[in-house]
């Protein structure tokens with residue numbers, strides 16, 4: 169059962185690169201020589217914290233989230249695989265990768281970077297709902313003002329498969345009503361609130377209420393602006409971008425969010441949804457999302 173837990177952990181300010189605990193859960197901490205930090209839960213291969221050198225936390229993590237076996241952590245960067253939302257035959261919203269225990273392959277400091285590689289492979293439980301032999305490899309790297317997250321999907325079986333994937337990044341914001349996301353002008357999107365296809369006519373996306381959009385073939389660089397902050401959101405390999413905020417009404421129905429939680433977050437998700445990832449036996453696909461805080 170998912171649990172809410174806390175423990176007497178080593179203060180984050182002193183944690184070196186290597187295995188650690190985060191809210192009582194096995195995790196890996198990254199610390200670059202320049203002082204940039206990130207923390208990744210083994211559960212879900214889930215980045216839960218990113219603190220660039222000399223800056224504050226950049227990701228939203230709900231204070232009401234559950235942790236542990238079976239939980240989908242609310243905030244950070246959930247890994248979505250092999251299905252986006254309920255767009256497919258799986259009964260599990262956003263697939264199963266975010267609900268499973270990954271393994272830590274390595275955690276190292278190299279040059280100015282600290283990085284970790286986490287891995288998830290198929291087992292009896294995944295094959296029971298998705299009958300394919302796969303491996304996921306998530307590489308998370310921090311350096312100065314930059315976070316790189318690369319997700320690789322490998323077909324380890326003897327038959328082709330198709331899947332979707334996304335890095336469902338919850339960016340922390342001071343007040344989402346004062347945040348602006350730039351760079352999506354002239355793109356076509358599915359408005360998942362009204363189920364209509366629309367065109368983005370102005371360059372700025374703002375949030376005042378529930379917003380749930382899949383931008384198809386989105387540009388590979390976006391900019392989040394809010395007072396005192398500029399954050400570049402870049403991607404490679406992922407063709408689509410999902411922008412999501414539950415707004416006040418939907419947020420009030422989410423048991424793992426405080427009522428005003430929607431004000432402090434904006435999801436900007438690097439995603440491959442419209443054109444499925446198609447992998448032959450032995451093939452690999454990779455997509456990356458990079459966040460860069462302007463100094």
Ligand SMILES: O=P(O)(O)OC[C@H]1O[C@@H](O)[C@H](O)[C@@H](O)[C@@H]1O
Nearest residue numbers: 253261262336360380381410412
């Ligand atoms: O509550 P979940 O399963 O984490 O999903 C959160 C949101 O994730 C977004 O990616 C979807 O576009 C939304 O429709 C969904 O509500």
